Amino acid sequence: GAVVSQHPSWVICKSGTSVKIECRSLDFQATTMFWYRQFPKQSLMLMATSNEGSKATYEQGVEKDKFLINHASLTLSTLTVTSAHPEDSSFYICSANPSGREQFFGPGTRLTVL
């Protein structure tokens, strides 16, 4: 149990375009999901907390208008990178807690902006 999936696993886009990444909890419902960004050989940095039915909570320094988060259902959260630029190229990972403190991560999405 406790499986989190992401789609796509990798995406390449042109600078200035928008990219949507999906995060799904496959065998549990998640009122809260988390979005992280990880640069090569670095740790995970929390970007935002996605809340089902309400606005996402962004960490300090994360542009909410650039990284749009929609938590449309109890099993789906989406992250849209708007007007992507090469510096947005990174590994984006979502996570969720099925119950209690244990947090499970998705397989990640590799974004490359040309």
Place this chain on the structure above:
Amino acid sequence: QQQVKQSPQSLIVQKGGISIINCAYENTAFDYFPWYQQFPGKGPALLIAIRPDVSEKKEGRFTISFNKSAKQFSLHIMDSQPGDSATYFCAASWGSNYKLTFGKGTLLTVNP
């Protein structure tokens, strides 16, 4: 401010040896301390976690030791195997706030 400090940055161990990774935290409100294993190009996988009311937790070859007074916790991997070669992250969270604060990671290499 780095709230969870992890060391060493990299570690090389021979097969069958013990791998030890250490973390120290500053926020005394932290009450949940998980360890994650991450392979290249994959998401982190939860290995083992501990709460501060116990000093040690063991699951298979993985053991967490916790020292509340020193605000330190460590991961021990017994009988290390080449398949254990990965990046390991310690993390911490507090209360009903499930947000995890991660250490910077340790790249473990287990030589055959």
